[in-house]
Amino acid sequence: MRKLKNQLQELDELLDLTHSQLNTEVQAAMKLKIDELKRQVDQADVPRQGQIASEALQLLSSLLSVVTNVMTLLK
Secondary structure, three states, X not given: OHHHHHHHHHHHHHHHHOHXXXXXXXXXXXXXXXXXHHHXXXXXXXXXXXXXXXXXXXXXXXXXXXXXXXXXXXX
């Protein structure tokens, strides 16, 4: 569980680092989702922890996709 909490914290920090490349609404929605997952992880059983990890990976994938697209446009 500690590892999952750390990964969510790192995702939150990555979101903060890339905030200038995101629409304000997108950033707020991602921040809200990360905060929700952080709250849920403390009470989650093992199957739910797997779902939380999957949702975190989907958020990371979306974030990397947006940042990559923005960087490509800036070239």
